[in-house]
Amino acid sequence: xxxxxxxxxxxxxxxxxxxxxxxxxxxxxxxGIGTTMGAVIRAIAGCELDRDRVVMVSGIGxxxxxxxxxxxxxxxxxxxxxxxxxxGIKLARPELEVIVVTGDGDVAAxxxxxxxxxxxxxxxxxxxxxxxxxxxxxxGQASPTTPQGKIASTARxxxxxxxxxxxxxxxxxxxxxxxxxxxxxxxxxxxxVVQALRKKGFAFVEVVSQCPTYYGRFNKFKSPVEMLYWQxxxxxxxxxxxxxxxxxxxxxxxxxxxxxxxxxxxxELYDKLIADLAAGEK
Amino acid sequence: MVLMQGNEAITRxxxxxxxxxFAGYPITPSTEIAEIMSVELPKxxxxxxxxxxxxxxxxxVIGASLTGLxxxxxxxxxxxxxxxENLGYAYMTEVPCxxxxxxxxxxxxxxxxxxxxxxxxxxxxxxxxxxxAIVLAxxxxxxxxxxxxxxxxxxxxxRTPVILLPDxxxxxxxxxxxxxxxxxxxxxxxxxxxPEWYYPYDDSTTDVAPLAPFGTGFRFHVTxxxxxxxxxxxxxxxxxxxxxxxxxxxxxxxxxxxxQVERVHLADAEVVVAAYGICARSAEAAVMQARAQGYRAGFxxxxxxxxxxxxxxxxxxxxxxxxxVPEMNLGQLVREFDRAVCGRTQVVPISRxxxxxxxxRQILDxxxxxxxxxxxx
Numbered sequence: 001x002x003x004x005x006x007x008x009x010x011x012x013x014x015x016x017x018x019x020x021x022x023x024x025x026x027x028x029x030x031x032g033i034g035t036t037m038g039a040v041i042r043a044i045a046g047c048e049l050d051r052d053r054v055v056m057v058s059g060i061g062x063x064x065x066x067x068x069x070x071x072x073x074x075x076x077x078x079x080x081x082x083x084x085x086x087x088g089i090k091l092a093r094p095e096l097e098v099i100v101v102t103g104d105g106d107v108a109a110x111x112x113x114x115x116x117x118x119x120x121x122x123x124x125x126x127x128x129x130x131x132x133x134x135x136x137x138x139x140g141q142a143s144p145t146t147p148q149g150k151i152a153s154t155a156r157x158x159x160x161x162x163x164x165x166x167x168x169x170x171x172x173x174x175x176x177x178x179x180x181x182x183x184x185x186x187x188x189x190x191x192x193v194v195q196a197l198r199k200k201g202f203a204f205v206e207v208v209s210q211c212p213t214y215y216g217r218f219n220k221f222k223s224p225v226e227m228l229y230w231q232x233x234x235x236x237x238x239x240x241x242x243x244x245x246x247x248x249x250x251x252x253x254x255x256x257x258x259x260x261x262x263x264x265x266x267x268e269l270y271d272k273l274i275a276d277l278a279a280g281e282k
Numbered sequence: 283m284v285l286m287q288g289n290e291a292i293t294r295x296x297x298x299x300x301x302x303x304f305a306g307y308p309i310t311p312s313t314e315i316a317e318i319m320s321v322e323l324p325k326x327x328x329x330x331x332x333x334x335x336x337x338x339x340x341x342x343v344i345g346a347s348l349t350g351l352x353x354x355x356x357x358x359x360x361x362x363x364x365x366x367e368n369l370g371y372a373y374m375t376e377v378p379c380x381x382x383x384x385x386x387x388x389x390x391x392x393x394x395x396x397x398x399x400x401x402x403x404x405x406x407x408x409x410x411x412x413x414x415a416i417v418l419a420x421x422x423x424x425x426x427x428x429x430x431x432x433x434x435x436x437x438x439x440x441r442t443p444v445i446l447l448p449d450x451x452x453x454x455x456x457x458x459x460x461x462x463x464x465x466x467x468x469x470x471x472x473x474x475x476x477p478e479w480y481y482p483y484d485d486s487t488t489d490v491a492p493l494a495p496f497g498t499g500f501r502f503h504v505t506x507x508x509x510x511x512x513x514x515x516x517x518x519x520x521x522x523x524x525x526x527x528x529x530x531x532x533x534x535x536x537x538x539x540x541x542q543v544e545r546v547h548l549a550d551a552e553v554v555v556a557a558y559g560i561c562a563r564s565a566e567a568a569v570m571q572a573r574a575q576g577y578r579a580g581f582x583x584x585x586x587x588x589x590x591x592x593x594x595x596x597x598x599x600x601x602x603x604x605x606x607v608p609e610m611n612l613g614q615l616v617r618e619f620d621r622a623v624c625g626r627t628q629v630v631p632i633s634r635x636x637x638x639x640x641x642x643r644q645i646l647d648x649x650x651x652x653x654x655x656x657x658x659x
Contacts, residue, residue, distance in 0.1 A: 022514060052499045057345075068503060068514065073496040075348065076505035077341065078371050084338035088345030088353070089496065091329045092303055096349065096497050114341075117334040274324050 004046025004194050009038070016041045016051070018071050026065055028136075030216075030224025032183035032209030033063050036130050039186050039207075040101070041070065043193035055098045057086040059106035062137045062211075063130035066101045080111030083118045086125050094124070094267035097197065104131040104145040108164050112144070119173035119202055123266040126196045126203045129166060132211035140214025151218040166206045171259040176201030178259035182208040184231040188255065195257065201265050208235065208253060283460045288426040288453040289314035289356075291461075292382060292446065293322065295430030296354055298465050301380070302328035303353035305342035307335055307361060310394040311450045312384040315356035336361035340368040344377050348504065350470075350495030352434055354380035359388045359401055362408070369443055370409030371506045373529065376483070376491070378437035378470060380430070382446045384453040385559075385610075387637050396637030397450035399559055402614040405445045406588050412526055414533035416540055417445045417588035421562035423457040428465075429585060435468035436540060440532060441490045447587065449610065451560040451639050473500060483525070484511040490532060533589060543591050544583040547573065551580025553652050554598050555606045556619065558584040560639050565608060568645035577653045587615060595622035604652045608632035608640045628652075 017023070027033050044054060054072040058064035060079035067074035073096075077085045082100045090098045107115050107129050118125065134152055135141040142152035142159045145166065149158040171178045177199040181189040189207055196203035210216060210227035221227045238256040241249055276282045286294075292315055296304075304319040306312075320330040329346070333339040339355045347353040357365060362383040372379055387393025388400045401408075405417045416436055418429045430446060437444040471492040473480050477500045485491040491511075494500035507515035508522050516522060533540065547569065548554065557565035562583040572579035580602070584591060595618075598605060604627060607616040616631040623629055632648060634640045 021512070052501065053497050055496050068505070071501055073501050074503045075345070075496075076503070076507070078367055078506055081337060081341045081368065084333065084341035085345040087331065087333075087338070088303070088305060088342030088347075089349055091331055091342070092346035092349040092351045092353075093497055113334050114338050117338075270324070270329060274327055277325050278327075 004043070005048055007042070007045055009042065012042065012045050013038065016045065016071055017069055022069050025069055027062060028213045030210070030212040031062070032132065032207070033066065033130055035183045035186050036128065036189060036207050036209065037066050037069065039189035040099070040128060040193055042190045043197060046190070046194055047197050049097050049197070053096050055086070055089055055096050056101060057082045057089065057098060058101045059111060060137070061103040061106045061135070063101055063103040064106055080106050080109070081114060082106070083111060083114040083125065083127060087118060087121070087123055090123050090125055091267055091270065094271065098125050099197070100125060100127040102127065102129050104129065104133060104166070105135045105143045108144040108166055108169070115170065116173040119170050119175040119204070121266050122174065122176055122201045122263045124200055124202070126193065126205070128193060128205050128207060130207045130209045131166060132209045132215060133163070134211050134215040136211045136214055140218060153214070153218070167204070167254075167258050170204040174263070175204045175259060176261055176263055177203035177257070179204070179257045180206045180208065180253065180255045182231040182235050182255060183210060184228045185255065192257070199260070201263055283458045285456050286423050286459050287314065287456045288420070288423050288448055289384070290318060291423045291426035291459065292356070292430045292448070292453075293318040294461065295427040296380070296434065297322055297326065299352065299431040299434035300467055300469070301352045301354050301434060302326070303343065303346035303351040304328070304355065305331040305333050305339045305346070306355045306357065307333055307339050309358045309361045311386055311453055312356040312358045312382060315382060336364040337367060340365045340372070340379070340381065343379050344368060344372050344375070347377050347379050348496050352378070352438065354382065354434070356382035356384065358384045358386045358394070360391060362401060362404065366409040370411060370413065372443040373409065373413040374506050375504050376441040376493070377443070378441055378493070379443050380433050380437055380446060381443055382448070385447060385449045387635070393637045395450070397560060397610060397639055398635070398637070399449055399561070399610040399614070401447065402587060402609070402611065405447050412530065414442065414530050415445065415588045416440070416442060416533070416586070417447050418585060419447045419558040419587050420452055420585070421559055421583055422452065423455065424459045425585065426452065427459065427461055431465045431467070435466070438470040439468045439490070440536065441470065441493055442532070447559070449559045477501065481511045482513045483509060485528070485532070489536070537589050540586060541589060541591050542585045543594055544585065545580070547580040548582070548598065550578050551601070552578040552603045553606065553649050554580045554582060554602045554604070555608065555645060555649070556582040556584065556595070557608050558587050558615070561608045561610060564640050564642045565645055567642035568649060571642065571646050572649045572653070577649055579649050579653070590615070590618045590622070592622045595619055599623040599626040602627055604628040604630055606630045606632060606645065606648055606652070608645055610634050610640060
């Protein structure tokens, strides 16, 4: 595979952020979204995408504020719907590079239906879901990825529900590419997003992130750093996992590329239909 | 002349007006629109998408419109309820699109295959917050064609969603129509400035702020949050006030251009029947029969129901003894008549909610009663 472009990270940030217009940003100190934003920008620059043709779409929530800060065509939509908006954009103009940035509440609760159908439809989108296991913007309510028994402002006695494994969900729904990274491994996120951008088809990247303000405080993490160590200690790269005993993998999250397969891509099928009709072949 | 169904005429109008994107979800009695668009759009290089629900349908339509394509969806009551969220988004972000809501009986699942006009107020106020609304109501198959073209043109001209509100009868009936050979088509205004000078919500030098398509070098931000002229979220009171008022101001300034009302025999009318949709056809028939019987009856067909034709109703109130408002609901648009008339003349609603259309006979009986000396219906 072609090696991504090399660059000086700080210069790159100045090039891609709307630094004069929109800063300071809204994220709390210790939050993982900024780290992920850096990785996404480096991935976009690494793939040398023309920024005039990059569209970043998001829903509602902390992570969905990312499009405000980046110098692309940016669309901050309604709660849970970014994939549906992105689908319209991509089908209308397949030459655009459409990237969805979303959170666990946005994509897996209110937007869960759009997520699974986008997997099935296999339209060439890249979805980056920053999963902090809680609703941050509204003050720490339980989300579909809050682990069972953990505390949230709407689950003061511990959450009864089991958490979604977003990678299992999207892989099961037929996504062409599924990967998981963690904020602790920032450079890995960048590599996974590069692969997702290059994948022809629906690509889903989950980024395990930390919300020290709510999830961390409610669940007795002493600091953001401690949450990052949790990520380090509770994730196993899928390649290493192959050589690890099953009992040692109990409760661990697999990272890396978890599904990578080829299906016919929706906009290509559609463009072929248009061409066939024009040629009188249908 | 061809025999055509209302829903089919809508698709013809949409294609002739330049619609090149449709996303929708099956729902009676609008489904023919999606079915025909799925066949016809790829033939002209356009795109059709069946989404997982109506929420996603309107989302995809707005996304496509932001890339510069003329885009639409079609639905009925339950789907229209789901679309209110993203309809508000389109109002707030000023993204042109057409939403066709073929009215069936409600509330809830109601009467899927029977007509109603129960969504008049929902079309005006269904989404939360203060917002303008342009809502057109066809009363014939030809209207379905003409008003669809007009709806697309208004959406592109004023950078707003427009709602076409046929009832089930108009959408499903077939009539002989002669479609115009050529229609005027309006395209949205492109920016007149280089990208670095572009503000997507600055209408200080144009009627409506020009909208640049995504992917053409104008990298701007779109959000459903209350935003400044650059498109970025703001909570500064003066900017918020400007943003909310501007949405309304845009429509108020062009009210006369938007409102389209057909008037018949108003000059000497003692009793005026004001109607829209299939009720306008019954009203027209009733008024012609009343005239033949010597009653001085007149007729108004409101092809634009929102914004409401206040000025016209105020004038009618000065001369007419009564205004009859037949609606297939329990009295929705009639409230606007009450507001415009302010007691200066009698406003008489005719309601029907049994899944059947109001007949000319029903209206004629009320005209006769009102026209009788001392008649009060």
